[in-house]
Amino acid sequence: MKVLFIGGTGTISQAVSELAVKKGIDLYLFNRGNSNHLAPAEAKIIEGNIRNPEEAKEKLKGYDFDAVVDWVAFTPEHVRNDIEIFRGKTDQYIFISSASAYQKPQTSYLIDESTPLANPYWEYSQNKIACENLLMAEYRKNDFPITIIRPSHTYGKTSIPAALNSHQAPWSLVDRMRRGKKILVHGDGSSLWTMTHNSDFARAFVPLLGNMRTLGHAFQITSDETLNWDQIFRAIARAAGVEKLDLVHVASEKIAEYDQRFRGSLLGDKAVSVVFDNSKIKRFVPEFKATVSFAEGVKKSINWYDNHPEEKQIDEDWNKLMDQIIAENGS
Structure with a gap:
């Protein structure tokens, strides 16, 4: 073919x-x-x-x-x-x-x-x-x-997938976690999401x-595994060897006020719970079964970055924005 x-x-x-x-x-x-x-x-x-x-x-x-x-x-x-x-x-x-x-x-x-x-x-x-x-x-x-x-x-090996991370430098989120910085989470962290x-x-x-x-x-x-956002961020932290994680929850609407791009990526995508029914693809491809859990997949990504330190770029503008939102809205 x-x-x-x-x-x-x-x-x-x-x-x-x-x-x-x-x-x-x-x-x-x-x-x-x-x-x-x-x-x-x-x-x-x-x-x-x-x-x-x-x-x-x-x-x-x-x-x-x-x-x-x-x-x-x-x-x-x-x-x-x-x-x-x-x-x-x-x-x-x-x-x-x-x-x-x-x-x-x-x-x-x-x-x-x-x-x-x-x-x-x-x-x-x-x-x-x-x-x-x-x-x-x-x-x-x-x-x-x-x-x-x-x-x-x-996502793949060069991705650190999260609702709030730098697109230009995905390692930025893990760097914050490993430095003990507060981590911004949209909403109350309980909405459901799927990573594939x-x-x-x-x-x-x-x-x-x-x-x-x-x-x-x-x-x-998509995968059939469904996690809430607190679970997703904690899975990333565990994969990165971070034992203590300080999550700060801020309403998605409030976060979107800081950057118009969040209106799409949060309000238009990740702010609400989503569970995918993959019955149709399984009818057409009966052998299909997603086998890579998020815990396993994000661990592969972090291992890849740890083995390629030259790729560990940090987005300082994104860091400053996270710090600002947390400082002005976090409790």
Whole structure:
């Protein structure tokens, strides 16, 4: 089977790329070549700019694929370009959406693929919804062969996943913990959340490649383990060898007043309890079972950083913001 990944070296897609080639898939990566040192040696690289449709068409001239996955499509414009480029060149186009597209606030804490898509808080999620709507219309009207995937908070060895951490320097949270600094938690720490290791995601995703039964369907892929946020932060601390953890709880709405980005990532995603019902993906991939607990997965991440001290970058601006919010709101 010949498969094209647009991207293919990110946190989620890297794990999928590695498993795909292990399964014997003839994998091609189309990207700008900036991170191809992270690609599997077996993958074939096509360097190009997917944002330039004419260039992409030229680079992909003569190629046809059983499946194309765009890991880096975020807006309707990106998707329109993909439709133009890949119509007639693939039997399956897989769009990576987001579980953050689900209804916020949702009418039920239990989420499945029938949960409405509506997120008034986060432009990122609104764009993903618009992409899904565009693709479903193209499938219904013109038989464009789409499959939609909705991941939620998926992490890998270079991630320290938390609701409040620096995106630029994930080690910053562990550094605070190891230095005995107070740790900010949104809400009262009791809302429920799910973390998914990228290796588990890959085990569910790869069998969907080239599977014509999935056309026209949307799937969420997450772990079945559900933890509250206090448990998540304490699991990170235990993995980091921190015995005493000082958690400070501040309302999500108050935190969002300090930085507009929190409006999306908290109010539009992590502030409310979510439990995922993965019955649908298990019907299509009966062998799928998430096996990496969060305690195990985050321990792997911290071990990776401890073995790569050059990657332990600290975001001082984020640290100052955490200190400010805690000082002005903590008890």
